Amino acid sequence: MLRNLAAAVVVCTVSQMHAQSQPDAVLYDRHNVAEILGFELRDSGKLPAGWSGSPPGTVVLESDVVQSGSWAIRLDRSALPTGTFSTVTSSIPIDFTGERIELRGFLRTSGVSGFAGLWMREDGDAGSVQFDNMQRQQLHGTHDWQQFSIILPLNPDANHLFFGALLSGSGIAWVDGLQLLVDGEPVAKAPQRTPDKVETDHAFDQGSGIRLSTLTPLQIENLAVLGRVWGFLKYHDPVITAGKRRWDYDLFRVIPSVLAASSRTASNEVLAKWIDSLGPIDLCTDCVSLDPAGLKLKPDIAWINNAEYLGVTLSRRLQSIYRNRVRNQQYYVSLAPNVENPVFHHESGYAPLGFPDAGYQLLALYRLWSIVEYWAPDRDVVGENWQDVLSEFIPRVMLAKDKDSYSREMMALIAEIHDTHANLWSSLNLRPPVGACRLPVNVRFIERSAVVTGYTSDGPGKASGLERGDQITTIDGIRVDTLVANWAPLYADSNETARMRDMAANLTNGNCGPVHLEVRRNGATDLVTATRLDVSAAGSPSRIHDLAGPTFRMLSKDIAYLKLSSVKVEDVPRYIEQARSARGLIVDIRNYPSEFVVFALGSLLVRQPTPFAEFSTGDLSNPGAFRINHVETLTPAEPHYDGKVVILEDEVSMSQAEYTAMALQAAPHSVVIGSTTAGADGNVSAIPLPGGLHTMISGLGVFYPNGAPTQRVGIHVDIEARPTIAGIRAGRDEVLEAAIHQIVPGLSPSALDKLARTDGADSQSGR
DSSP: OOSSOHHHHHHHHHHHHHTTSOOOTTSOOTTTTHHHHTSOOOOSSSSOTTOEEESTTSEEEESSSOSSSSOEEEEEETTSOTTOEEEEEEEEEOOBOOSEEEEEEEEEEEEEEEEEEEEEEEEETTEEEEEEOSGGGOEEEEEEEEEEEEEEEOOTTOOEEEEEEEEESSEEEEEEEEEEEETTEEGGGSOBOOOOHHHHOOTTTTOOOOOOSOOOHHHHHHHHHHHHHHHHHHHHOHHHHTTOSOHHHHHHHHHHHHHHOSSHHHHHHHHHHHHHTTOOOOOOSSOOOOOOTTEEEOOOOGGGGOHHHHOHHHHHHHHHHHHTOOTTOOSSOEEOTTTOOEEOTTOOOOOSOOSOOHHHHHHHHHHHHHHHHHHOTTGGGSOSOHHHHHHHHHHHHHTOOSHHHHHHHHHHHHHTTOOTTOSOGGGGGGSSSOOSEEOSEEEEEETTEEEEEEESSHHHHHHTTOOTTOEEEEETTEEHHHHHHHHGGGOOOSSHHHHHHHHHHHTTOBSSEEEEEEEEETTEEEEEEEEEEEHHHHOOOOOOOSOSSOSEEEEETTEEEEESSSOOGGGHHHHHHHHTTSSEEEEEOSSOOSSOOHHHHHGGGOSSOEEEEEEEEEOTTSTTOEEEEEEEEEOOOSSOOOSEEEEEEOTTOOTHHHHHHHHHTTSTTEEEEEOOOOOOOSOEEEEEETTTEEEEEEOSEEEOTTSOBOTTTOSOOSEEOOOOHHHHHHTOOHHHHHHHHHHSTTOOHHHHHHHTOSTTOOTTTOO
């Protein structure tokens, strides 16, 4: 997350959870939705017809406290913890048009600790496209019936509407008298939307019909050309960019002919005729050119001129399409408002998919490959020949025999992108080592060894037989370096530092029960039999390497310390006031910031407007082109801090943490101490894949003002400092010690040790 959209992040997180409980939308539409809005329509269930509630038992039908009619809904969390929420949900298809949609309703609250609200979400093929839940209004405490309203623009890409009420935290809320309005009129009166070609093409809803057991080298070669041409047409052909074809299904129509082609020439002729079937290309009147101004990355488009590769006819067809592409017209992608990372509309996840399905599996490869080719701002630092990757993975993905093997091949493909944001997030349970249990310890790779740095759960950890500083060398008889080499191809990370971080976090995963370890301890080899526990008992691995205890403290009169893992924006000025007399301020970002403090903190460290980052974004008229469109600047604010600023970072510093470090290191007298960060900056862009899988990419290119990159290389480090095995055994925080030494040189080892730990806290355990 880059810009100050922290509130939106919270909103989206809550909205995703709402989707867990959905009523049957087939029974209700905009014409009869009025019957369910008042909660008066009963069926055999415990809630009114058309409604569902979650968690069970917290959402009930109410007849004693109502605003109108005989019934209301009560969300009762009076005896539940504050960290969760309850919701009542209904939904209808969006088969209507208009400018905006409004949900009105009456709410009443009693002792609400979090907030109560109406909520509404518009979903498209690729997920949520609009959302509001009244979180910003902070309706809490006790209030009598009052009418509220939330309004969303009606997104043309939305095809389903979810709505209801929610209660976050503890307390009780009642909801009644709901209305759904489109442009101020009941939704039933809204104009009918005319479905386009994409929505009416259902030829392959039940599967692609493509079944294969082998592929010849010629078929692989021809399918590689098809994938490249299919992706080019998707983002350049005016018929496709206007949304007049269901392009996924058109792929299934042409694959059999490509597979049957007897030669490369024959396959190219198939593709030329396929393009001709889309209709003639209108000559452009407002022709697009590639403006070199601010250009950071050019499209890789020269291949369409290669007649030897494509044949003369196909090459000419593609060149004509490119010359006559339509300005700013894209059906399958747009740029997010304000931020401008790509948003992939109309990309269905095809979740109810039977496996194997060679056609849909190939579609997944083509979709992801084309998105990286045209919409990944860091395509130039992937580090692989992207065309060769396509050819390599065609047989691997297309011939996968079941969903798990297909998912693992997609995971391996995603790893080739070298973007820590781009894991196969839907299927991490398949990433090795596989198992539901783990040891109750934290592990980091230090000095090229897997080192126990502390316990995830104190009691079970101490009972495990492992000690802080142990170097795990074998697991069940297999050397750790062998395991790492075997697992690495399935770990999608920007750099080796992040990859080893992720493998360390998973290293002890496996089947529940005993596991036999060989460890190096104090120079000797020991055999330890430990017990893997389920996560509830073992605890989760930590990605926090800062000091335990308060967010802010004075380590001494000269040294202030602020960690961002628990920081709150509203407290930042107070912390800076307290630090103003200190010679140095240590900002610990060996974590992920709990709130977005880039400007709240950064602006207090500069005396004049100070640029600290620039972004590259895609060009809808020139897919594959990225240009610098924005330079981010810190604007001075009070209270100001003039002393030295020391920023701590390491492999857990990622994304927002890296962006925050960029801002803070722009301050005068700043120094960055630590080691290579995760190298994945920029707002993420979600990508659904066939079979209900999903991944992401870093959707913005993030650079220093001088043009230096951050993707893969991470944040510039001024002074390298890393933990050592000896330091872990001794309970030292050597990175923090290096920071203290920068502020107050010449301290004795004992004085350093005293300042770098608080109340005996294990700064490396991660808590």
